[in-house]
Amino acid sequence: MRLGYFAMPMHPRGRAWADTLREDREAVILADRLGFHDAFIGEHLTDRHENITNSLVFLATLVPETRQIRLATGTTNLSHLHPALVAVHAAMFDHLSGGRFILGVSPGALPSDAELLGILDEDRNQLFAEAIDVITALWERDPPYRIELPGNRFPVTTATTYDDEAGVGIVGRPLQQPRPEIVGTVVAPFSKGVVAMGARDFHPLSANFLLPQWVATHWPNYVEGKRSVGESASPADWRIARTVFVADDARVAEAYGRADARSPYRFYYTKMVAKMRSLGRLGLFKTSREQPDEAVTLDGVLDDLVICGTPDAVAEQLLTFRERTGDFGELVYAGLDWVDPDLARRSMELMATKVMPQIEDALGTGGAA
Template sequence: MPLHPLGRTWADTLREDREAVLLADSLGFHDAFIGEHLTDQHENITNSLLFLATLIHQTSQIRLGTGTTNLSQQHPVLVAANSAMFDHMSDGRFILGISPGALSSDAEALGLLDEDRNKMFAESVDVITAVWASDPPYDIAFPDNRWPVSTARTIDLDLGVGVLPKTLQQPRPEIVGTVVAPFSKGVIAMGQRDFHPLSANFLLPQWVKTHWPNYVQGKSDVDQVADPADWRIARTILVADDAATARRYAIDDPASPYRFYYSQMLTKMRKLGRLELFKTHRDQPDDEVTLEGVLEALVVHGTPGSVAEQLLAFREEVGEFGEVVYAGLDWVDPGLARRSMDLMATKVVPEMEAAGA
């Protein structure tokens, strides 16, 4: 979810976001998640699946994930069918990342502002997974679900109509849900449904660690054992060849994309009444939450050895997990941005692996 500053052309920021994924592919990054918003000038990818489709034939190994598809904003049959086509086009490199669609201005533009988007999300998930698991003419009609699905009145198998596409990956692609709230109850449902959690990069470690027990509970509810390899945690990371450069670009420079990102996030969360995401304890006064404090707490920066050390300490604090998700930001300095990703892949990860992570 890179936050691009106003003033850059849309084509330029889209080109830069594509370059980041292409670089990640060449460096051996495991997957790339792309977000979507309709009405945000800073987060300006409107359809993550459409954006990712432009990368299929220029990438070779990286898995391509929606990060996320906002399920309240389109009919679940469209999500199921378009995702299935993408899965085939990408030769099974597709991951479906899902969320309700939290941006209220998107909801207002679509006439959904007064709808229960969390309920729509849950209903949509049921329909999508049922479409992939069912055969035509379909009889998908859950109690109180607004999206019943059938082709019984129009199916003609001789003509090949009335049949929704299946995914290449069977029984379905991996489904990943982003987790933002501390102690999120949604993680319990993820465990019950065998969806995989991705904890947000703007959460303090003490809130990140609350996600895993709930996932374990969800798995236990269906007599399964939770696998830490299925847990992704996003972090905001800057790796540089020297500590001074890292400090300047990540924290001190007024033009730092990290400073811009967290300034935007703080402003948004204050407006939404969700400032607790940045608090060290839930009763911390609002005026104690400062941009400087957030930057110091949440931006992992330094030389490769230092970053590896910080990430290993983070892992020690929150517990075992499967994947560090490197948060994307605007490339204010393309050289430093590219170098950071390079050092992350070629220096930091090997050091972590050597330490047993």
């Protein structure tokens, strides 16, 4: 089983923007040194606490600072940009990174971002679907481009201005052929979008804030999508993110991971519960669809979604989690604010050097990726 890193970094109000960006970069550099397979970085335009506005720009600063870790947008919000821009910028980044790029995509879920861009009343899921069709078509086709897909609002062409001798009207292709890996973040139970991912050979990443029983609903849909095109689904293609804190001492783990008022895990889920309540999506935290909203409490969410403890305890909890979801290829460690930098770094170190070897031994993989 691979170990990945995912951050929609949520920093408390009052921290200097430059300081939080420096910390977020340091976390990815540490993940690279510890052998993490990839690092997904989220983006929002109008969120005080999640203050990376362009994941591709952020990741570009890490290309010379890292050696082996794959750098992934987590995600590029496709409703925010013309798809031709995404295609050309992503292709260039793939070359800059030496082929270490993963394109993580989503529609863009934050309503205030949509309002800022004047698309609050638009169907962002439809924008997403149309955009990804154009991106993949640009990477697949030769110039001059005449991409006019039925019902797609993004006609793309260079037919009028294409000049092969002058070298204009040509979109650069990614280094990885036929294209980089495309990963879609899945944030809803029973998501039908996962069916489409399977059909198109995109790979799902199940969000860290979903209960285990809702995460488990994603795999059957991915299998369905693969079968629809006559292919078999491989668990190696499924990533699952979890909110994990590992410490040498069990009491420290419980305090920093859940109980202490200054816990970054407590802060993160305080904000997540508030956001989902305002969006009418508290069902993500419910153990059943019939559970009333008032039954969703912060302490209950922390108990359900934060995996914390010593390396032995965390390994046991993760193996139990895997029994509920079934096999998957990558465990993605969710990165949060470094309230205590020493504890945050130590957690990542213990995850890579103590927890994962125990999981690999239990699964009989012997460290195989």
